[in-house]
Amino acid sequence: MENIKLTIDNKEIEVAAGTTILKAARLHNIEIPTLCYFDLKGMDITNKPGSCRICTVEIEGRKNLAPACITECMPGMIVRTNNIRVLNARRSVLELLLSDHPTDCLICPKSGNCELQALAVRFGIRELPYQGEKSSHKRDKSPAILRDMDKCVMCRRCEMMCNKFQTVGALSAVNRGFNAVVAPAFEDSLSQTACTFCGQCVAVCPVGALSEVNHTASVIRAINDPKKTVVVQTAPAVRVAIGEEFRMKPGTIATGQMSAALRRLGFDYVFDTDWSADLTIMEEGTELLGRLNKYLAGDKEVKMPLLTSCCPAWVKFFEHQFPDLKDIPSTAKSPQQMFGAIAKNYFAQKIGVKREDLIVVSVMPCLAKKYELSRDEFKTDNNPDVDFSITTRELAALIKQANIDFSSLPEEDFDSPLGESTGAGVIFGTTGGVIEAAVRTAYEIHTGKPCPSIDFTELRGLEGIRSATIDFDGLPINIGIAHGLSNARKLLEEIREGKSQFHAIEIMACPGGCINGGGQPLNHGDSRIIQARWEAIYKADKDKPIRKSHENKSVQQLYKEFLGEPCGEKAHHLLHTHYFKRKTEFEVDLDK
Amino acid sequence: MPVKIKMKQDHIDKIKEICKKFNNDGGELINVLHQTQHFIGYLPAEAQELIASELNVSVAHVYGVVSFYSFFTMTPKGEYPISVCMGTACYVRGAERVLDEFKRLLNINVGETTADGKFSLTALRCIGACGLAPVITIGEKVYGRLAPDDVKGIIEEYK
Known part of the structure; x- marks a missing residue:
């Protein structure tokens, strides 16, 4: 395939046409952070709704910042992944995500293994400037899986796994706006659905929203x-x-x-x-x-x-x-x-x-x-x-x-x-x-x-x-x-x-x-x-x-x-x- | 969680017919839901399960769509659907107090149906009878120039 040249963080690089900015940067050891993005290479499992905006970057000549995970490289593009505008935007996105999160890391089953927590550490978040109403959902315990959707960041990796990869269809995004959540039909318990308890939703959940029932x-x-x-x-x-x-x-x-x-x-x-x-x-x-x-x-x-x-x-x-x-x-x-x-x-x-x-x-x-x-x-x-x-x-x-x-x-x-x-x-x-x-x-x-x-x-x-x-x-x-x-x-x-x-x-x-x-x-x-x-x-x-x-x-x-x-x-x-x-x-x- | 119902056979047949009309195409889900709601009056969980299986999509996906659009409802209308006009004219003449009295006496909120299935309550905008403000309708019947004190008697008519 044809190669194209572009600049990321003052570094001239060459990648195959069709490569996303995120992949291009990673190929050249520039680690743009991600949250909703998930790619299990070689297994045909990808999730890139481009919705969390943590991977946001600046492209010269464009008015708005762009999500690196779904924006393709173009010839001559000049991308900045770490200037003050990008860093501030990324921090705001993170602070907004945390504004609707319990932040109870001490007692969370994913603590130490959580991608949101890792981002908060990476960005040195020390206070939560946005305070307001938080989502409140009933916890759901099935024989194998515990759902605590107050922690959900709507990355929808679980939905992708359940629908696309497993074709089980137990989970879907439901409701709208602030009430939106990934849930089974009628917001029932997973035990009342066709869920197979394969646990792949838990395996890909970046946060503590989905975890195993602990024995x-x-x-x-x-x-x-x-x-x-x-x-x-x-x-x-x-x-x-x-x-x-x-x-x-x-x-x-x-x-x-x-x-x-x-x-x-x-x-x-x-x-x-x-x-x-x-x-x-x-x-x-x-x-x-x-x-x-x-x-x-x-x-x-x-x-x-x-x-x-x-x-x-x-x-x-x-x-x-x-x-x-x-x-x-x-x-x-x-x-x-x-x-x-x-x-x-x-x-x-x-x-x-x-x-x-x-x-x-x-x-x-x-x-x-x-x-x-x-x-x-x-x-x-x-x-x-x-x-x-x-x-x-x-x-x-x-x-x-x-x-x-x-x-x-x-x-x-x-x-x-x-x-x-x-x-x-x-x-x-x-x-x-x-x-x-x-x-x-x-x-x-x-x-x-x-x-x-x-x-x-x-x-x-x-x-x-x-x-x-x-x-x-x-x-x-x-x-x-x-x-x-x-x-x-x-x-x-x-x-x-x-x-x-x-x-x-x-x-x-x-x-x-x-x-x-x-x-x-x-x-x-x-x-x-x-x-x-x-x-x-x-x-x-x-x-x-x-x-x-x-x-x-x-x-x-x-x-x-x-x-x-x-x-x-x-x-x-x-x-x-x-x-x-x-x-x-x-x-x-x-x-x- | 929704209430469990037993779907009538003619409802099952009609839903299947609606799905078939749209070639059992998952992409036509919204149209299928519209026509089903028009036919039954609401979208019970069982109807959503049936539509999911006919269109070969997951029921979680169907519920995702139903719960996203405010037009769709999973609450059955009561035998006597009460609509309280909250348009400007009715509102300034005390429609809210009338509505509150219905809520209090029926013990339901707007969008809900009483446990015995008799009454459901909706609030809507101008019904074009501003001269009678505040106005309500129960089924086809119109009641005008109401005060909260009239509400009890109106409900009694239907008991």
């Missing part, structure tokens, strides 16, 4: 209750991100320190969701082969393709949006819930603890897991299989509160028996990982031969929709992968129209999969962090001596000792679930 206090109480035995399970994606909360480089694999920290926090047993990810593969892989064999034998009744069911946000999405397809996803529970079911129905007995005295805590990169554990079908006599789910961020907060110096901890292992896992379990943490783990096992069971290579690199990547054909020793198996619910929607519409060529499809709600889940350390728009976690997941897989789920000794032992056959009667009872058609509060049922 750390309940976890501390359980640990300190002498009558309770408390076990913890940690999801694959947590270990490659938690280090960031302790100033470690993105992509640091901190599995050993994490186990050590959990033990020092007082958990009685430190187990691993990777273990139940291996168990999931035994069930889901067997289910896939069962359906595939029927399909190949010409059975017209069998539902194809098989869709993975590990992601609770994705599950809630199809229950709302594609209830007609609810028989297609695998009935296998997610690893979190499989772990809970085995912990409460097998492990509790094994150690002689009553079900209600065993507390299962999960550490998840996810907000939807908080919702998932609250679903009725995952409870026995009102006692949930998983009691509490905390995010990677909440675990980091617990570790800091307990005066544990994370980075100097020795590396420790998980406990036995629910802590032993394979490389296949680890890669559940990223898009493409669940299906690769399934293929490793399904291939060997179906063909009776070892995989030619354990690394199915054709299934890896960060593009939104991917596909590959895996040769099962002469039988071509078509695999589809989607992350982001807008991408999932495309594949589902193909299925609905009977055009899908896939035998199996993996779906995760978050961009990048669990490594970039709603409960992970915030990326603040830096997609290099996601890339680093992604690489770390595959490194953790490579470092494992065993990399196929069906070779997990502890899982094999569980089948021998307790479950019987994969997809057998007991396994079906404990490890499989069913789905529901879900309606929102005011939805009109048109089915006759």
Whole structure:
């Protein structure tokens, strides 16, 4: 593309035509501040309404200041990003934003991680010159997400994420003028909407308006209750991100320190969701082969393709949006819930603890897991299989509160028996990982031969929709992968129209999969962090001596000792679930 | 939060027909809302859900539009809609005190409907009957030269 020359802050620069002033400046190390602007490069996630005006700059010859994020560079343009007029305007914008903000940073869940707070620090705001009426909205607590819209700055990143990227449509700007706010329809609670609790709105919110429902206090109480035995399970994606909360480089694999920290926090047993990810593969892989064999034998009744069911946000999405397809996803529970079911129905007995005295805590990169554990079908006599789910961020907060110096901890292992896992379990943490783990096992069971290579690199990547054909020793198996619910929607519409060529499809709600889940350390728009976690997941897989789920000794032992056959009667009872058609509060049922 | 209602089948059919007339195009949302409100008298949450599903847009988006424009209302009109003229002539002759008396006796504000669905209250500008100021209408019926003391008796007529 053609290049153009312009001057920014007396520096002559050359950029491709069509580049915005903001991007041009950043390419030349001029850091214009932004607030509403959000750009997760390589993921097709951008928000630039040009509404906050924090990035305002002066362009010679123009009467008004211009927002750098949406103004394109023109040949010969002379831009000033830091003269007194610009600085004063920027400060006024910030002061006006703060005039309708609670400024209660001391007790705000985003404190220290808030982009508005960072701007106030950067501009040395010491007083609030504009005083007047402030917005007042009811707080909304759903099973996973807390909304405190008094803190909203109307950047509308959450709205973009919910509508454009996820096509869930739970949030929209409503009302007008001073009363304008981002809210669900009829200003209902999120719990009454089609919200999937993916938490991506929380992940992109620059301020404390959206945050997770915090379960750390309940976890501390359980640990300190002498009558309770408390076990913890940690999801694959947590270990490659938690280090960031302790100033470690993105992509640091901190599995050993994490186990050590959990033990020092007082958990009685430190187990691993990777273990139940291996168990999931035994069930889901067997289910896939069962359906595939029927399909190949010409059975017209069998539902194809098989869709993975590990992601609770994705599950809630199809229950709302594609209830007609609810028989297609695998009935296998997610690893979190499989772990809970085995912990409460097998492990509790094994150690002689009553079900209600065993507390299962999960550490998840996810907000939807908080919702998932609250679903009725995952409870026995009102006692949930998983009691509490905390995010990677909440675990980091617990570790800091307990005066544990994370980075100097020795590396420790998980406990036995629910802590032993394979490389296949680890890669559940990223898009493409669940299906690769399934293929490793399904291939060997179906063909009776070892995989030619354990690394199915054709299934890896960060593009939104991917596909590959895996040769099962002469039988071509078509695999589809989607992350982001807008991408999932495309594949589902193909299925609905009977055009899908896939035998199996993996779906995760978050961009990048669990490594970039709603409960992970915030990326603040830096997609290099996601890339680093992604690489770390595959490194953790490579470092494992065993990399196929069906070779997990502890899982094999569980089948021998307790479950019987994969997809057998007991396994079906404990490890499989069913789905529901879900309606929102005011939805009109048109089915006759 | 809006009240839950059960939509009548003829309302459902009519809304679907309106959407179809606009080719179920999300870009025609405002037109669809206009015609629906004209037909039902207001835009209940259930109607917005139905329109969202027919036009394939999110219901949050539909509510975003409904809540943005003051023309759209989610409050059903009462069986006997009361309109109090607040035009200049009526105003100077005490319309506000008449309005306040309606508010007090019905225990609702302007734009609201009584819990039993009988009365709704709106304030509007000149209805062209300045000679009768202050003037109100209930449905098609006009009441003129009112004082606050008359209000109780007028309400009684409809009870």
